Amino acid sequence: MNPKRTNNIATGIIYALVGIVVLILLFLIGYILFNGVPNISWRFLTSPAQAFSAGGGIRDQLFNSLYLLVLTLLISFPIALGSGIYLAEYAADNWVTHLIRTTIEVLSSLPSVVVGLFGYLFLVIQLKLSFSILSGAIALTFFNLPLLTRSIEESLSSVSDLQKQAGMSLGLSDWRTITRIILPVALPGILTGVILSAGRVFGEAAALIYTAGQSAPSVDYGNWNIFDPASFLNPMRPAETLAVHIWKVNTESVTPDAHLISSASSAVLIIVILVFNLGARFIGNWLYKKMTATR
Amino acid sequence: MGRAICYFCIGLIIALVVCILYFITSRGIATFTQNHVNVWGFLTGSDWNPGAVDAHGNPEVGALPMIVTSFAVTILSALLATPFALGMAIFMSEIAGKKGTKFLQPVIELLVGIPSVVYGFIGLTVVVPIIRKVFGGTGFGILAGTIVLFVMVLPTITSLSVDSLKAVPLSYRQASLALGANRWQTIYKVILRTAAPGILTAVIFGMARAFGEALAVQMVIGNAILMPKGLVSPASTLTSKLTTDVGNTVMGTLPNNALWSLALILLFMSLFFNLLVRFIGKKGSIKK
Numbered sequence: 001m002n003p004k005r006t007n008n009i010a011t012g013i014i015y016a017l018v019g020i021v022v023l024i025l026l027f028l029i030g031y032i033l034f035n036g037v038p039n040i041s042w043r044f045l046t047s048p049a050q051a052f053s054a055g056g057g058i059r060d061q062l063f064n065s066l067y068l069l070v071l072t073l074l075i076s077f078p079i080a081l082g083s084g085i086y087l088a089e090y091a092a093d094n095w096v097t098h099l100i101r102t103t104i105e106v107l108s109s110l111p112s113v114v115v116g117l118f119g120y121l122f123l124v125i126q127l128k129l130s131f132s133i134l135s136g137a138i139a140l141t142f143f144n145l146p147l148l149t150r151s152i153e154e155s156l157s158s159v160s161d162l163q164k165q166a167g168m169s170l171g172l173s174d175w176r177t178i179t180r181i182i183l184p185v186a187l188p189g190i191l192t193g194v195i196l197s198a199g200r201v202f203g204e205a206a207a208l209i210y211t212a213g214q215s216a217p218s219v220d221y222g223n224w225n226i227f228d229p230a231s232f233l234n235p236m237r238p239a240e241t242l243a244v245h246i247w248k249v250n251t252e253s254v255t256p257d258a259h260l261i262s263s264a265s266s267a268v269l270i271i272v273i274l275v276f277n278l279g280a281r282f283i284g285n286w287l288y289k290k291m292t293a294t295r
Numbered sequence: 296m297g298r299a300i301c302y303f304c305i306g307l308i309i310a311l312v313v314c315i316l317y318f319i320t321s322r323g324i325a326t327f328t329q330n331h332v333n334v335w336g337f338l339t340g341s342d343w344n345p346g347a348v349d350a351h352g353n354p355e356v357g358a359l360p361m362i363v364t365s366f367a368v369t370i371l372s373a374l375l376a377t378p379f380a381l382g383m384a385i386f387m388s389e390i391a392g393k394k395g396t397k398f399l400q401p402v403i404e405l406l407v408g409i410p411s412v413v414y415g416f417i418g419l420t421v422v423v424p425i426i427r428k429v430f431g432g433t434g435f436g437i438l439a440g441t442i443v444l445f446v447m448v449l450p451t452i453t454s455l456s457v458d459s460l461k462a463v464p465l466s467y468r469q470a471s472l473a474l475g476a477n478r479w480q481t482i483y484k485v486i487l488r489t490a491a492p493g494i495l496t497a498v499i500f501g502m503a504r505a506f507g508e509a510l511a512v513q514m515v516i517g518n519a520i521l522m523p524k525g526l527v528s529p530a531s532t533l534t535s536k537l538t539t540d541v542g543n544t545v546m547g548t549l550p551n552n553a554l555w556s557l558a559l560i561l562l563f564m565s566l567f568f569n570l571l572v573r574f575i576g577k578k579g580s581i582k583k
Contacts, residue, residue, distance in 0.1 A: 007479035014390065017382030018399070024446060025402050028409060031417060082304025090301060100305060102573075103312045109500075110315065110565055111507025113534050117541065117558050118315045121322060125546070142315070145308060175297030203410025206509040206534075210541060246412045247510050250419055259420065266413045273408045277401075 029270070036267020039260050045268075048218055049245065054257040058265055060216040063232065064133065064239035065202055068212065071137035071235060072201050076144045077194065083145075084152030084190075089178055108146030115143050116207035124211060131238040136212025140201050147197050155189025156182060188287040195280035199273045205243035213238035214248055242269055316562070323559025326552040332356055337556065343520040345550035356553045360522045362560065364530040367437050367523060368512065369505040372444035373498055376452055380501070381487075381494065383449075384456035389482055396457075406450040415514035418443040423515055430527045435517030438526040443511050448501035455500055459493020460486060496572045503568035507561060509534035533557045 043057060050056030083104075091097040119139030129135045159182050167177035183190075215238050223231040240248070246265050249258045326332045332354060340357020342349065349355050383403075387396045422442050427434030463486050471481040487494070517529025518539055531539075537557055544551040 003477055003480055007477045010479040010483070011390065014382045014386050017379050018386045021379055021383055021449065022399075022402060025406055028417060028446070029405070031421065032413065079304045079307055082301045083308055085297075086301035086305045090298060100309065102569075103309050106566065106569055107308065107312050107315075109503055109507075109569055111509065111534065111561055113507065113509040113537050114319060114558055114561055114565070115315070117537065117555075118318055120541070121318050122314065142311060145311075149308070178297065199408050203408070203413070205410065205412045206538065209538060214542075243410050243412045246416055247514070250412075250416055250514055262416050263420075266416055269410055269413060273410070274405075277404060277408055 032263070032266050032270050035263040036265075036270075039264035040267060044264055049216065049261075050255065052254060054255065054260075056255065056257075056261060058242060058245060058261070058268070060219065061240055061242045061245040061265070062268070063221075064212070064216060065241040065243070067232075067235075068133055068136050068140065068208075068239065068241055069198055069201050071133060072140040072144060073194065073198060075137055076141040076148055079141070080145055080148035080152055081190075083149045084156055085178060085183075087149070087153045088156035089174070089182070104146045104149060107142065108150070110143075112143055112204065112206040115139060116210050118142070119207065120210035130236070131211070131213030131215075132236045133212055133239045134235040136208050136239065136241075137235070139207045139211040140204060143204070143207055144197055144201055147200065148193060151193025151197070152186075152190050155186040155193060158189065159185045184291060187291065188284045191287060192280045192284035195276050195283065199276040199280075202272060202276070203243050203269055205241070205247050208241055208244050209247070212241060212244070214240050214244060216240040216245075319555070319558055319562050322552070322555040323562070324556070326356065326549065326556040330354065330549045330552055332549075332553075337553075338362070341522050345544075345553045354549055354553075356549070356556075358533075358553075358557060358560065360520055361531050361533045361536050361557065364437060364440075364516070364523050365506060365532040365534070367530075368440040368444055368516070368532060369502050371437070371441040372448055372505050373452075373502045375441060375445045376449045376501060377498055379445075380449055380452035380456055380497070383453045384460050384494075385482060385487075387453075387457050388460040389478070389486065403450040403454055406446065411447065411508060411511040412514075414443050414447055415511035418511060418515040426527060432527045433517060433529060434527070435515060435529045436525075436527045437516070437523055437530055439515040439517075440512045440530075440532070441526075443515055444505045444508060447508060447511060448505050451504050452497045452501040455497030456490075456494050459490040459497065462493065463489045492575050492578060496575050499568055499572050499575070503565060506564055506568070507534065509538045513538045533561050537561075 045057060045062060046059050047057030048059050049061065087097075087100070091100070116139055119135060119142070123129045123135040123138055124131060129138075163181055163185060164177055167181040172180065217237060219232040219234075219237065220230045221232045224233060225231050226233045226235075228234060229237060242265055246262045246269070249255060249262050249265075255261060326337065327334050336353070337356055337358055339359050340355070341359045342355045342357045343360065344355040347355050383399060387399050391398070418439055422439050423434035425434075426436075426439055430438075467485050467489060468481055471485045476484065512532055513535035516532060516535050518531050518535055519529035520531045520536065521528070523530040537554060541551075541554055544554060
């Protein structure tokens with residue numbers, strides 16, 4: 001075979017492979033939306049789930065997912081920010097830093113079941129937090145931390161050195177240069193990273209089954225007392241999230257309309273994540289334009 | 296002050312990892328230290344029935360079927376995904392230029408963004424029935440698991456491969472083209488070979504993801520703890536066993552300890568994949 005023909009054939013194969021992957025994605029998104037969206041109704045979103053009969057909604061699961069997301073970000077963001085600043089600004093290039101980076105890599109590659117089981121052992125049993133939103137949020141923090149730390153570090157180190165030198169030459173301390181000059185410039189990148197990680201947290205289930213639990217007791221949305229077991233804000237109540245609900249409905253439940261519930265819930269999940277993804281892009285660009293003189 | 300806060304945060308992460316390793320290990324070895332199960336027997340036995348004892352009075356905890364199934368779905372899905380991922384990566388970095396990257400980047404991000412339960416649900420409602428129709432049987436099994444994992448590891452392998460293709464210096468391409476090689480010759484003989492270690496790391500990262508994936512696999516694998524006889528017979532992976540059973544056993548008993556030992560195997564494999572990546576990365580870094 002002459003080289004020209006090989007070239008054409010290879011190029012053709014590559015186009016075909018890319019085409020197949022794009023088709024797979026289109027099929028996935030199309031399948032979820034076409035099957036799910038017609039089943040989403042206001043009633044579905046606002047009524048509680050049913051264990052044995054058809055017609056259950058996802059009110060509590062949806063709220064739990066969002067609440068868990070907020071708590072997880074509240075816990076993981078400050079730690080990731082501190083670690084990211086350390087890695088981008090303070091860390092020297094020696095074996096300690098190397099070890100730290102390895103540790104973060106190990107944490108990010110741990111299977112989420114293992115993280116979930118650790119959460120069960122450590123938070124639920126040892127610290128006696130029981131199956132609760134708080135346990136779930138801390139477990140998700142473990143798995144969110146490395147992703148968030150890395151994206152914060154990347155946005156910080158992509159800030160030009162000139163900005164830092166300018167800060168230094170004004171006589172500002174290291175810390176003030178970082179918080180007053182570098183951090184604001186890196187903010188759009190950091191925010192994008194946070195929103196993208198939020199999408200991951202929103203869809204995560206394996207780490208939650210044994211930490212946040214698989215039951216969603218009915219809660220009172222008018223009760224604002226955070227310590228009351230019936231309050232929707234109480235972080236110590238067990239909470240099934242939307243992703244866990246899909247898993248449970250498909251594997252263990254006896255609900256007759258399981259297929260309907262899971263297709264509609266999957267669609268809700270995907271829509272929320274799509275919104276996060278688009279939102280991250282949009283907000284990042286918008287903030288960047290607003291906060292910097294460039295462009 | 297600020298420096299102290301940052302040191303504290305990084306210290307916290309390190310403490311966390313040490314903590315995870317310690318807790319999982321200490322529970323995972325209880326099967327062998329407290330229940331005196333033979334490690335070799337645990338890894339090579341093929342009967343899993345932790346509540347019962349066999350003819351010799353030893354507990355029936357043989358994890359081999361799950362280990363074999365885990366490896367089978369991992370290796371098969373990586374084999375299936377690698378050509379597609381490489382095609383995507385070559386397309387993005389060598390053929391389509393900036394425009395193609397702009398078009399395919401969101402595709403990869405969306406594939407990553409779809410939660411694993413949704414993959415499992417689609418596997419359950421689309422893949423399993425098709426396999427049932429084509430091959431007979433229940434449709435649950437290694438083949439269904441492989442197909443679901445194929446889509447899940449595809450974006451991981453693709454994006455890491457793109458990085459390593461992009462790291463090949465431009466001068467290599469120019470030199471090859473100047474010698475009269477056409478595009479495919481350049482890609483095949485020069486770029487892919489230079490990027491080979493990077494691509495290998497990408498595949499291993501994909502395998503690590505496949506090995507640790509729990510829910511999507513648990514939903515389509517069938518969850519029967521049998522030695523897999525073929526690609527379409529129900530089986531069970533380490534992760535699927537863990538998700539199904541941890542809630543049904545009592546802490547501190549042998550059936551529970553045996554599950555923690557499975558978790559320990561998972562942890563070791565994850566660390567092993569990490570080491571492998573590091574090793575290859577060190578050997579094959581491009582010298583500029």
